[in-house]
Amino acid sequence: MEYKVEEVSPVKRLIHVTVPAEEVDASLSATIAMYGRDVKIDGFRKGKVPASVVEGRFHKQIYSEATTELVNVHINEIVGELKVNPVSRIDFDGDLLKRGEEYTYTLNFEVMPEFPMPAYEGIEVEEEEPVVDPDEVQAVIDRIRNQMAELQPIGEDRAPKDGEIAVIDFQAYDENGEPIEGIKADNFELPLGEGQALVDFESVVKGLKADQEGEGEVVFPEDFLNEELAGKKVTMKVKLHAVKERKLPEVDADFAKKAGGFESVDQMKETVEKSYMQSRSQLARSQAQKELLDKLLKMVDFEIPDAMLDRHVNAMVDEQRHRMEQQGKSLESQGKTVEELREEVKPHAEELSRSEIFLLTLAHKEEMQVSEQEIDFYFRQMASRSGEDYNQLKQLYMENNLIWVVRDKLLADKAMELLYSKAAVTKVPPKKDEEGGEAPEAEGSAESEEE
Known part of the structure; x- marks a missing residue:
């Protein structure tokens, strides 16, 4: 096999490959022999089928597999000799092998660009010192306190207001008075004034007292996920069951x-x-x-x-x-x-x-490397954060040929740490x-x- 490299651009390579007829025939014979070991054809014992019969019976499969195997061997040889790491898919352009004939095809792929590395030691950079305001800490405590609050019914007969919880039933109706599927709930606890519902909808709720029913028009935003309702006006019927307030716990041990x-x-x-x-x-x-x-x-x-x-x-x-x-x-x-x-x-x-x-x-x-243990640790961390199974997650990456993406990420992280250390x-x-x-x-x- 001989090849010629054409540099289409600093990052694009076009490889012209020429394969002599002898190598073509050898590849075909090897594939035929592999088929001959396993095929069963009436009138012949397994493994004793003549090569000519095997080739005739499985011609299309044999020539396709032989071409693929030969090209894959060449790709490994060429990439290794050129000492490049393709960053794209390697595209193959060629026909199937033909017995007794020279074979030519092309490969094209992209590689990492080459450039002179600048001096990277002693470059000045500023890093801000972290500061935490006590009010920020208190805001977190207040937020946790709010989350742990107990809900208690209010003792007054009045409409709910922001900061309180309205317990409601609701149903949306279209312009023909027909109920809209999926926009309905019973005994729903709605926090008011926290942006969890449309303003028009909260206005309907705030106009009611316990055990009262009411309705009002609500317009869905243009960017509403349900495109059938985006920008549409509906009638929302609401029944208020109760109004509750949060009983905040004391901040103690x-x-x-x-x-x-x-x-x-x-x-x-x-x-x-x-x-x-x-x-x-x-x-x-x-x-x-x-x-x-x-x-x-x-x-x-x-x-x-x-x-x-x-x-x-x-x-x-x-x-x-x-x-x-x-x-x-x-x-x-x-x-x-x-x-x-x-x-x-x-x-x-x-x-x-x-x-x-x-x-x-x-x-x-810098001849940096990423070990298999580091890759495994990365997947274990990812699985822990996402709640996915570690083995399934890694297998998914392997099946989709994405392990190299993880390897490159870890290499880049190591290189960044080296830069910063200098x-x-x-x-x-x-x-x-x-x-x-x-x-x-x-x-x-x-x-x-x-x-």
């Missing part, structure tokens, strides 16, 4: 113990503050690492492989659609097409691709926003550990 097994309120507050500190430290470090990487990326220029860019774009589009669905919205309700969304996320995808290329190139330069890091106070407060952190950064 018993409260701390019930909230999370804490020995005291002080220990509870310390834990909340520690959680905030950890999350903000991680956030500050991540922001400083990004600043460092951005400085280095400005020193280099390279082409992004289309396959890598598409992978990031697809992931972002899927994530946004999933987030919309969780909010009860759909892409179509936002008046956007998939292609428009792809164009919106493309700049961010390009940024991620450039970062990934730089870090993987650095990892290769930077000149200066700790600085938190930056202030325009109103004088601390700059806002990423949403939800401390919530999971606090609760």
Whole structure:
């Protein structure tokens, strides 16, 4: 086998392969022999069927498999000799083998771009020191206290108001007075004034007293997930059974113990503050690492492989659609097409691709490796967070040939840690926003550990 490499672009390779007739015939003979060991044909003992009979009976399967096997062997040889790691699917263009004839075909794929690595030691970068306001800790305590509150009926005969719980039955009706399926509930506990229901619907509820019935018009938002109801006006009939208020527990040792097994309120507050500190430290470090990487990326220029860019774009589009669905919205309700969304996320995808290329190139330069134990640990952490089965999760990645994505992520993480360890890091106070407060952190950064 001989091949010639054509560099279509800095990241695209077109391989022209020529296979002599002798190698073609040898490949066909090997496949025929494999078939001959197992096939059963009347008049012949198993394993004793003449090669010509096997070839004639299974011609299409044999020539297809022989072609695939031969090309796969060549791919491994060529990729190994070129010392490249394809970042895209390897596309094959060629016909089936023909006995006694020279065989030619082409392979094309994308590879990582090559570029001179800039000096990355001693680059100055600032990392903000984490700070936690006591009011933030108290807000968490208040939120937990609110969650642990007991619901008690109010003693007054009046309409419910914000901050209270209305126990209601409700049913939606269309313009013809027919009940709408799926928009109905009995003895539903609705917190008022917390944004859990449409304002028009809450207005109907707030106009009633216990055991009263009422109705009102409610208009669903244009981006409502149920497209059949988006923008539609319905009549909502409501019966108010009772109004309840939250009886907040005292903030004492018993409260701390019930909230999370804490020995005291002080220990509870310390834990909340520690959680905030950890999350903000991680956030500050991540922001400083990004600043460092951005400085280095400005020193280099390279082409992004289309396959890598598409992978990031697809992931972002899927994530946004999933987030919309969780909010009860759909892409179509936002008046956007998939292609428009792809164009919106493309700049961010390009940024991620450039970062990934730089870090993987650095990892290769530093001869970094990722062990099977590290990959297993990654999947165990992912399974723990998602509640999925570890073995099934890993098997899913293996079946879809996605283990390399995990490996590259872990390599990039290692390379980023190496970069940061060689930077000149200066700790600085938190930056202030325009109103004088601390700059806002990423949403939800401390919530999971606090609760």
